[in-house]
Amino acid sequence: MRTKIVAGNWKMNTSVAEGELLVRQIDFLLKDNTAPVEVIVAPPFTHLVSIASILKDNDSKVVLAAQNCAYKESGAYTGEVSVKMLKDLGCKYIIIGHSERREYFKESNEDLKQKMELVLNNGMHPIFCIGENLQEREENRHFEVVAEQIKDVLYSFKGADVANVVLAYEPVWAIGTGKTASAAQAEEMHAYIRRVVADKFKGYADEIPILYGGSCKPSNAQEIFEGDNVDGGLIGGASLVAQDFVAIIKALV
Numbered sequence: 001m002r003t004k005i006v007a008g009n010w011k012m013n014t015s016v017a018e019g020e021l022l023v024r025q026i027d028f029l030l031k032d033n034t035a036p037v038e039v040i041v042a043p044p045f046t047h048l049v050s051i052a053s054i055l056k057d058n059d060s061k062v063v064l065a066a067q068n069c070a071y072k073e074s075g076a077y078t079g080e081v082s083v084k085m086l087k088d089l090g091c092k093y094i095i096i097g098h099s100e101r102r103e104y105f106k107e108s109n110e111d112l113k114q115k116m117e118l119v120l121n122n123g124m125h126p127i128f129c130i131g132e133n134l135q136e137r138e139e140n141r142h143f144e145v146v147a148e149q150i151k152d153v154l155y156s157f158k159g160a161d162v163a164n165v166v167l168a169y170e171p172v173w174a175i176g177t178g179k180t181a182s183a184a185q186a187e188e189m190h191a192y193i194r195r196v197v198a199d200k201f202k203g204y205a206d207e208i209p210i211l212y213g214g215s216c217k218p219s220n221a222q223e224i225f226e227g228d229n230v231d232g233g234l235i236g237g238a239s240l241v242a243q244d245f246v247a248i249i250k251a252l253v
């Protein structure tokens with residue numbers, strides 16, 4: 001059985017105090033929730049220490065992710081945060097290759113491969129984002145683009161390592177735009193992604209959770225999550241409102 005996951009990507013939002021309140025609210029709303037869903041929050045780096053301590057004090061089932069990490073292990077990389085530092089703070093997951101990082105910070109597949117290696121070597125789980133932009137979809141190249149992103153970054157790893165990866169299909173045209181992929185478009189791509197993974201990692205492809213991301217909200221989550229190959233969501237905007245985030249979690253079961 002694949003793990004079902006809902007992860008909240010807070011991006012560059014909230015003050016520390018707002019983030020602390022948000023995580024307390026999420027935790028409170030999930031108190032009686034026994035559904036087998038891994039709930040993840042990915043606050044900004046600056047919030048990780050205090051949020052980790054709140055989660056610990058509350059004996060919470062919510063787990064922590066970082067939104068990014070350095071592609072080097074340690075050393076003279078001013079402004080960067082290493083995988084080991086994030087592990088030290090209690091992060092279990094690290095988001096890698098979000099389209100905003102690819103686009104605004106020019107992260108290449110080669111950079112992502114190095115990050116992936118560090119995350120896996122440290123026994124953590126990458127949430128590896130893939131997805132086409134609007135032009136690529138309109139030119140009917142979306143399958144090709146997504147396959148290339150998977151091959152370029154994942155194919156050089158061993159199956160046993162890839163088993164620790166979470167994939168997130170995030171069509172760039174749906175991120176923060178209010179436009180979602182239809183449930184059929186999401187399932188079609190997720191099934192394709194699983195086939196591309198299976199081409200190289202036969203015994204592992206069925207175990208890898210594939211999340212959908214892009215304007216997912218309480219009103220559309222249930223329909224999107226119905227796809228056999230949709231194992232949860234990576235949620236941006238709606239993860240900043242505790243009630244909405246929890247409604248999305250509840251839509252998964």
Ligand code: PGA
Nearest residue numbers: 175176214215235236237
């Ligand atoms: P969105 O963002 O839900 O605000 O569209 C999703 C993401 O970028 O992870």
